[in-house]
Amino acid sequence: MRNITKAITAGFFAIALGVAGTAQAGKELDAIKARGNLICGVGIGTAGFMLSNSQGKWVGLNVDVCRAVAAAIFGDADKVKYVPLTSQQRFTALQSGEVDLLSNNTTVTLTRDTALGFDFTGVTYYDGQGFMVNKKLGVKSAKELNGATICVAPGTTTELNLADYFRANKMAFKPVVIEKVDEVRAAFFSGRCDVYTTDNSSLYATRAANVPAPMTVEDFIILPEVISKEPLGPVVRHGDSQFADIVRWALFAMIEAEEYGITSKNIDEMMKSDNPTIKRILGVTPGMGKALGVDEKWVYNIIKQVGNYGESFDRNVGMGSPLKIARGQNELWTKGGLQYAPPIR
Numbered sequence: 001m002r003n004i005t006k007a008i009t010a011g012f013f014a015i016a017l018g019v020a021g022t023a024q025a026g027k028e029l030d031a032i033k034a035r036g037n038l039i040c041g042v043g044i045g046t047a048g049f050m051l052s053n054s055q056g057k058w059v060g061l062n063v064d065v066c067r068a069v070a071a072a073i074f075g076d077a078d079k080v081k082y083v084p085l086t087s088q089q090r091f092t093a094l095q096s097g098e099v100d101l102l103s104n105n106t107t108v109t110l111t112r113d114t115a116l117g118f119d120f121t122g123v124t125y126y127d128g129q130g131f132m133v134n135k136k137l138g139v140k141s142a143k144e145l146n147g148a149t150i151c152v153a154p155g156t157t158t159e160l161n162l163a164d165y166f167r168a169n170k171m172a173f174k175p176v177v178i179e180k181v182d183e184v185r186a187a188f189f190s191g192r193c194d195v196y197t198t199d200n201s202s203l204y205a206t207r208a209a210n211v212p213a214p215m216t217v218e219d220f221i222i223l224p225e226v227i228s229k230e231p232l233g234p235v236v237r238h239g240d241s242q243f244a245d246i247v248r249w250a251l252f253a254m255i256e257a258e259e260y261g262i263t264s265k266n267i268d269e270m271m272k273s274d275n276p277t278i279k280r281i282l283g284v285t286p287g288m289g290k291a292l293g294v295d296e297k298w299v300y301n302i303i304k305q306v307g308n309y310g311e312s313f314d315r316n317v318g319m320g321s322p323l324k325i326a327r328g329q330n331e332l333w334t335k336g337g338l339q340y341a342p343p344i345r
């Protein structure tokens with residue numbers, strides 16, 4: 001009897017602890033603060049999105065999200081350690097606590113948000129899956145790819161959409177599944193695959209930055225079909241809603257700043273603005289920082305050190321970069337795009 005009571009009591013405490021463990025706000029945040037830096041899972045290397053440059057400094061649109069989170073937490077965008085991960089490694093790395101978040105072109109999906117135990121906090125880049133081919137192949141449409149050999153990375157939505165698309169169109173294909181992105185690119189450029197399929201953003205980046213001489217950008221075309229929705233965004237593991245909120249609002253702050261015309265260049269002027277919304281965003285009217293559990297200057301620090309969403313987009317992947325990607329769906333909602341941040345209030 002006593003043993004049963006003990007067992008029941010122990011079980012009860014285990015459950016109670018478990019519940020308290022998952023609901024405990026700030027435990028990841030506390031660990032990040034105690035460590036003194038944010039550990040951000042990124043890709044192996046994709047121009048414009050996440051790349052360690054010639055000085056060994058990580059740059060890119062996804063990297064800027066990591067920097068924005070560090071600016072919000074530490075007031076210093078440089079307090080980030082980057083861990084490059086393949087598509088296959090990324091989810092285990094997040095689940096096991098090896099990284100605090102992923103900001104690496106991961107698509108928001110239902111199963112990742114639930115069964116894998118993650119929370120997505122926004123969309124850094126609205127994307128879709130496409131196909132790239134060598135012009136020599138003479139193909140103008142994805143509908144002409146019956147029987148093609150196709151390079152694809154494992155553990156991705158890409159792999160699943162590819163199978164769906166070919167089945168739906170009653171076509172056959174031979175997958176060449178390669179984990180490391182540089183090896184996928186090498187296989188494609190050496191002619192081992194007729195087609196490279198991934199998110200269009202990665203195809204643009206690969207075409208702009210990875211074509212080996214004597215071939216050039218002009219030798220490759222990205223076919224017109226976009227076969228899926230790939231909303232790419234930062235993702236954290238379940239367990240610390242406060243940390244998730246900071247990641248969520250760091251990206252929103254970049255988007256909101258663009259909407260209100262606050263840039264890294266004019267932010268000191270903007271601190272003197274009479275506009276009540278701008279005063280609240282920039283912490284001149286306090287309250288938002290306190291609510292989020294960060295310094296009132298969190299948005300100031302993000303925008304001053306990283307820039308607003310439009311500045312980051314332009315510098316990394318847009319017209320100010322070699323990729324020259326049009327804003328398209330990633331334009332602000334006020335200009336016909338999908339980028340929409342809820343109010344900071």
Ligand SMILES: N[C@@H](CCC(=O)N[C@@H](CS)C(=O)NCC(=O)O)C(=O)O
Pocket residue numbers: 042043044045046050085086087104105106107153155156157158181184198199202230232
């Ligand atoms: N968005 C897709 C694919 C994401 C993905 O990881 N693709 C890889 C394989 S092409 C990639 O972009 N890697 C880039 C890198 O490691 O730098 C997903 O979430 O499953």
